[in-house]
Amino acid sequence: MPESLSMKLIRVVLLSSVVCLTACGQANEAQHLEQATQKWKSQNSKWTTADIRILAQGETLYRKNCSACHKRDGSGELSIGAPPLRKNPLLHQAGNDTIKRVLHSRPGSTMPAFASALSADEVAAIISYCANEWGNQLGYLIEPEQVEKLR
């Protein structure tokens, strides 16, 4: 039986929306990376494109996993005891203590432990982001290997 006109139309509409979704997704990603490049390069010209991808990924993951308590701008939420992460001495140095805190939280804390929810790459990206944002200027990135060792 020949395909009806309406079936053809539906197919065309479906196909073009799939093409648009893919193309628009790529355009968004390219735009996101361009904005991230401007932002991070103006802060520190030595960041490479690979570094900027990690910092941008860290920002996205931070907004998803941490900003509900620590706020998007890192100012914290004192009513629930979440300290500011902006200009935070712990993050300014971002050593093993910071990594352990994010992986395992600590007894009695309302902060969740992220060891099983996030990969070492993701935790490294989030801490790298926090440690170089809002007046924290670590100046380098946290390596996933360092996170993996503390898991």
Ligand code: HEC
């Ligand atoms: C449900 C709320 C909540 C979420 C979500 C949360 N935190 Fe926390 N965070 C807290 C609270 C409360 C504290 C203070 C108590 C403590 O030290 O555990 C804290 C403490 C910290 C500290 C120590 C700061 C200091 O100066 O002692 C760091 C670093 C931190 N959080 C990072 C993160 C990161 C990164 C994420 C996301 C991966 C995150 N937090 C998600 C509530 C939260």
